[in-house]
Amino acid sequence: MDHQTARPPARAANDTNGIRVPDAAHRYPLQPLADAMGLSLAAACRALGVSGSTMQDYRHRGLTERVADRLAVRAGFHPAEVWPDWGHRVCDNELCGATFLPERNGQRFCTPICRRRTASRRWHNERYANDPAFAAQKRADQARRRAEAGPAARRAEAARKRASYARHAVAVNTRRRVRYQAAKEGT
């Protein structure tokens, strides 16, 4: 099987709860730090003592929160002065994708509504995967709703889904990629 397109291995349902997706995914670009220092990227890296493959990595992939903090402080700034979105998180609800400033450590959702919706979706998905009777009932419900709705409503529903995907594609795909990487590294 092609290594690149291989599906990630199935995980225990409770395993997904432990992944800190936004933290792992979030990178701060190097350019604003160089701008704050009034230097070119290369000169800023020299001044910060960053060189070689580390410099390439920072330039192309950006900085993790820890590295961004260290380098900003080394340059004499508070990271929030360099990156206006410092400390913000992307909501863990895949269908939300909003950014928010956490009010406590480890906050993963922008609002309690997003937390409840995600928990409910996980519960539903898990039961759908493990309870054939539940899955059959859900499929029957959906088929009945579709039949009752008629073609115009089906078209509207398809348009709504496309619009939702267009709004959240970046956030959703970033999470998928991070989960895939985490799954790959976990095996």
Ligand SMILES: [Zn+2]
């Ligand atoms: Zn949210």
